Amino acid sequence: MNPKSASALVWFSAVMILIGFVALDPGLRFVLFVLAAVSAAMPALAGRERSRIAGMVALVASCLLAADGYPAFASRLKAYRARAGDQARSIASPPLQPRAGQK
Numbered sequence: 001m002n003p004k005s006a007s008a009l010v011w012f013s014a015v016m017i018l019i020g021f022v023a024l025d026p027g028l029r030f031v032l033f034v035l036a037a038v039s040a041a042m043p044a045l046a047g048r049e050r051s052r053i054a055g056m057v058a059l060v061a062s063c064l065l066a067a068d069g070y071p072a073f074a075s076r077l078k079a080y081r082a083r084a085g086d087q088a089r090s091i092a093s094p095p096l097q098p099r100a101g102q103k
Contacts (some may be wrong), residue, residue, distance in 0.1 A: 001046040001048075003047075003048055006047035006055065007043075007048070008041055009040065010043050010051055010058055012039045013036040013040035014058060016033070016036035017033065017058065017065065020032035022035065025076075026069060026072035026076045029069050030069045030072075033065045036058065036062035036065075037059055037063050040056075041055070041059055041064060042101070043047075044056045044059045074082050
């Protein structure tokens with residue numbers, strides 16, 4: 001792997017982790033930490049010395065943070081699904097009426 005690419009991916013992962021700390025929404029935090037883990041995986045596997053170590057640190061940190069934030073994300077998603085289901089049931093379409101001449 002190109003050392004510049006590995007370094008860029010590690011820095012991208014670090015920035016996603018920092019933005020994840022600042023984000024208030026549990027869904028956004030979870031997505032950012034997962035994105036950080038995905039971007040840190042390649043340098044951790046195929047980078048050279050420093051970038052490999054930095055990638056491993058970023059990968060472990062982002063995986064732990066994503067695992068820690070998952071319960072809040074799951075409860076928020078469950079509440080959203082319940083709210084969306086209630087709204088869908090309240091806007092039910094009227095029953096279909098047979099056309100004139102049909103039984």
